Amino acid sequence: MRDLLLEIGLEELPAQYVLRSEKQLAERVDAFLKEARVDFGSIEVYSTPRRLAVIVRDVAETQQDLTETLRGPAKKIAQDAEGNWSKAAQGFARGRGLTVEDLYFAEEKGVEYVFAERHEKGKETVSLLNGLEDVIRSLTFPKNMKWGTSSLRYMRPIRWLIALFGQDIIDFTIEGVNTNNVTRGHRFLSKGDVVISSPAEYVQTLESAFVMANYEMRKAEIERQIQELATKQGWTIPLDADLLEEVTNLVEWPTALFGEFDEAYLDLPEEVLITTMKEHQRYFPVYLDGTLKNYFVTVRNGNAEHLENVARGNEKVIRARLADAVFFYEEDKKTKIDDQLGRLDRIVFHEKLGTTGAKARRVTKIAKELAALFEADLEKVSRAGAIHKFDLVSQMVYEFTELQGIMGEKYALQQGEDKEVAAAIREHYMPRFAGDASPETATGAVLALADKLDSIAAFFGIGMIPSGSQDPFALRRQAQGVVQILGDWKIDLSIDTLLSKVVELQLEAGLYEADKEQVKAQLDDFFKLRLKYRLQEQQVRYDVIDAVLTTSLTVVRLDARADAIQEFVSTDAKALIEQLSRVVNISKKGEAGDVDPSLFENDHEIALHDAIEQTAPATADAVEMGDYKKALDLLQQLESPIMMYFEHTMVMSDDEAVRQNRLHEMNRLATTIKRVADFNALVL
Structure with a gap:
């Protein structure tokens, strides 16, 4: 076994990308060695502004031997009636470096297929390691550049490469830079090139050249x-x-x-x-x-x-x-706030969405609609809405953009504005990042919600939707902020309802290029992912998330629903979940309708019907109140009646009238069950 060292020497990297690039290099090397079937011990990562490096400890000298079972065509295709091998079977063998003598038949899921065993002896590891060139080329970065006549797009120009397997140099070239065992020390303190004799000496040798690589x-x-x-x-x-x-x-x-x-x-x-x-x-x-x-x-x-x-x-x-x-x-x-507001109409928010002044007026309209939900003072909300962007035209914020909102609050207080109005100027940007607090004042919360909803819906309306890692307007962060504010302030209003209000206001402003219903559907999907992320952050089980994210809920009710179901599945609830899921599944075979008790044929039908009569309204009331624990307690009362019903009752009776009546009962009960959660999504 030998150690492996790979170092990419670069011009100075942007500081914010160093660690993520270091991690990516380690992940790519790990995947490369595993795919190559080369055993190794551990991977150590190193990085500085001028280098990304990994040392892989205890790399095997040869890759693992490969033995794999290959499945070919079905027997009826592989041989004719006389037992002769078909062209399909011959091609299957030839394509894998085998002959028809290597083929045999075996049954899989009731069908006979051709199979073959292929054995490949492991190669020497050193013969595989020039594949590290592809590892280096495969690294991706948020921003790339080209240099000289190079065709490679990379974060920064590559200036040197080290690839050592023990003391042996792994030979390859990237954009005219050949691999060797020579690195560079500190740009000013180190004199000349630095030779790395083996991976084990990498860290110590660099330290002698004034570089802490770790x-x-x-x-x-x-x-x-x-x-x-x-x-x-x-x-x-x-x-x-x-x-x-x-x-x-x-x-x-x-x-x-x-x-x-x-x-x-x-x-x-x-x-x-x-x-x-x-x-x-x-x-x-x-x-x-x-x-x-x-x-x-x-x-x-x-x-x-x-x-x-x-x-x-x-x-x-x-x-x-x-x-x-x-x-x-x-x-x-020296400048009055009201004198600065007109200048907002000269700042373009987005070429398709008008000026910052126009946005501020839209946000004010939305905020005034939402004020009652937060029990906010409408007069304060109106004033805060009118001035909440004014500091964007101040000289301080123009030079120090990080102070937007912060300076607005200070200037507003200096000019005698109400304290809550002034605070709202700062708070409407909150939460600014993951882990940041929600606004503390009602006016600030209303304004923050309105501003974020306006931005998200407006950009969706012109087709600027986040995809993959691309989110130039930070819409995901803003959407997460909407969810957080609604949750922290316990606002019992669904995001779907909020979005409908915002979309209508923006349609009046003539902002949209896309169809309203299409935009609405895209927004619903977008926020559903944000709600899912919220539950994941709260350590809710993945199947519980699937079980509760079935209808348009308020954030408050979603949290309560997830808490109740998470606690419920941690108990001995398997039997009840199976019974509830069975009801929902069989209900799909019919449609809703009135239940006629005169068609009941046994006491267990009567018992279940009576239990539903008592439980269904109370369950609906509990769900309406957001008390999902009570709703689950009520459903538990149905476990025994449902079990006895299925033991003594055939839902799909030969009698059409009886069958339909029983399906109506199942649909009625399924409606009650689905109000609480999608129990079919739970993994027992």
Whole structure:
């Protein structure tokens, strides 16, 4: 057994794509070796801004031998009446490198077929590994580029390749770059090329060239250095997870340092300072006793030499950034909100959907329709709807787009707007991402719901529907936000009803290019997937999800239904589920109709009928109230009557009138059952 090393050397990768590319490379190598029938131990992953690499431990020297059973044509096709092999049988054998002498017959599902055993001795692993070229070429990225005369589209230009099996170089070429055992160290600290003599020495050799190839090691080292700084200075330095990941993927040899800026800049809103540091400069803000201080921590891609010069350079950059922010902030404060609203009609929301001003007016209409559901103040909703996009034309948000909504709230409060109205300007973007909170105010919740529904329905109306990984307008995230808000605020209104209102308003605005019913059907399917995702996040069983996602429900009722069924299937409910499913299945053989008790032929028909008379209305009431646990308790009362009914009653009687009467009974009971869940979907 030998270790395998594969390294792709590249120009600097975008930080946000490094880890997902590292993972993809490992998955592709894993699949390649398994498909090639090559045994191996474990796969280790490595990445920096300039490389993606895997080391596969304990790779077998030869692939596994292959023995497979091949099925050919049926016997009646494979031989004629005299027992001679047909052309079909001969072709089957020849196509697999066999002869007709290798064929035999065996029965499968009552039919005799031709079979053959094919044996293939495993090849030497080294002869298969040039297939790693295809692995490298198969990697996919969100964005690609071409370079020079290359025909390959890749995230960044490939500059070197290492492919080692033990100490042997696996020979192949990609776009003029040949594989060898030479890598490159840190762009500035390392001198010349770096030779990797074997996979086992990869990590240590790179460290001697000032490269920490392991992401987790770099991350831990950055955390250690920042904590050391914090302890020494008496600071608190929160380590934002996303920022830490990004910084880790920007450096190969990290060294933490700090700088400072003029204390006067602390007069800016804290969000402006933090956004400037985190989003624009990749700095970690510094706190002392819970108060933001005029210091920052950054991570250099290099060693500790001349850190003072590096700190001064970073201070100069942030000083310019913050000076701009002060100018924008002061200029924005001079402008009245109502004077800015007209400028929204000069901002194109989408070429087919009009301006941001037009969108804001649509959202206001929708919000006013929904206000009563949230017990929101209609006057506040109207005002918030009118101004909720105004900060998009402010100088601060134009420069710092991450602050949209946040600055709107601050400016609104400065100009005397109601606190809830001001909060709604910020909250209508919520939840901004998975795990984010829903709006806290009723006005904010209404506005957030209206804004998201308007965007989703409008883009569907012009055919801009998410597909695969393509979702340029983040409609999936917005739809998940709609579902979350309805669930968190316990709004007992179906998404289907909400969408109908929104679609009608947008039709009035003349937005749609597609047929209304087609758009509505697409939206229903889209939101059904979002509801399914919500239940998956709540760890609901897949079969329970299928059982509850059968009708248009409110999010609140869906949650209650899923909780009740999940708990129900965890008990000894097999017998009841089988009986309920049997009723539903047999009901499909007839249609609904009135039940005539005079046609009953035994006491068990009477007993079931009486049980249904008592249970069906109460079950319907429980479902209407969203009390699915009570509905299930009521259905459990039917278990014995249903079982005895089927033991003593033949539903499909020869007597037409009796048969139809019994099918009417089954349909009546099936209607009650399906109100609760689709029990046929449950896996026992």
